[in-house]
Amino acid sequence: MTPHVRVLPLVATGLGSKTKHYATIQLHNPIRRNALTPGMMTQLREALLEVRALAQTHESLVAVVVAGANGSFCSGFDLTSKTADTDADTLDPAFAAHMSKVMHENMLLLHGLPLVSIAAVDGFALGGGAELMSWCDFRVMSPSARTGFFQSKMGVVPGWGAGTRLRSLFGASHALRLLTTPRILSAFEAHQLNLATHVSDAPEADAAISAAQLVHRDLFERDFVDAYPGAVRAMKRVVLDAGHEDGVDAYIAGLRRCLERERAEFVGLWGAKDNLEAIKTALAASKKSKL
């Protein structure tokens, strides 16, 4: 199946006036661990707009889950996608600027949805995948899932906005620690660092559980069960609105300006000497591990 991003049918949970629904946006490029091609980035925007429209017509829709397919979350940008989706060289600064802008706008759209956003992380959330995870309000990891901001090891800064996002989530020193430490973290370590907001309470018993199952069982059938849908939606408005004294539009505009500066750093480093050396080393290591 060609790589794609789609919105799955809404799921209902709870009873009576507390019935709540959630939507799922699924990233589907399993042979590349759900890395995003340029085409998938455009489809991600369409999926986010579809979910935003659903939120307008369905008052009981309280959350959107972002998930991968076949046991993986997302391994960032699909480094093999240039020939399939575009003629541009993906190491070209013009491509870097374009990709980063598209993903920054996607992240702002996700962040500004009137719904609680939930990353359901199985397998790996790596590079841009860790960034996408970080932009979600809740970050649920299955017991065997892994994540990591390994951009510094690739000689770049984040291309999908994690500098801005982690600074706003955790403050400067914690954001810097995560971004300058290109280590792959277990779900347990990610939870200790507050990067994961939810992991299994009994990881050994839940060894085979998926993040989507954890979301359904632990969030919707337990944590959210007593909340009224209207109150959940209002909480999201309150929290977003509290981001800036002039309200949500000023908050998002401020984030956009920060992302513009972050993008300039990314474009300057993507495809430059250190990045090329890192890609060469990574490719050689990958080939060696398969011999």
Ligand SMILES: C[C@@H](C(=O)O)C(=O)SCCNC(=O)CCNC(=O)[C@H](O)C(C)(C)COP(=O)(O)OP(=O)(O)OC[C@H]1O[C@@H](n2cnc3c(N)ncnc32)[C@H](O)[C@@H]1OP(=O)(O)O
């Ligand atoms: C925008 C920027 C940013 O950070 O801001 C980015 O995202 S740059 C992109 C950053 N991401 C990466 O560099 C991810 C590199 N990938 C990996 O480190 C690894 O594949 C893992 C994600 C840890 C998964 O390891 P695991 O052992 O489970 O599987 P594997 O390595 O055999 O991967 C399965 C197949 O998917 C491919 N594959 C995995 N990630 C890919 C990616 N991002 N782009 C293109 N192909 C990718 C592998 O080459 C392999 O292809 P074959 O089956 O043909 O051998």
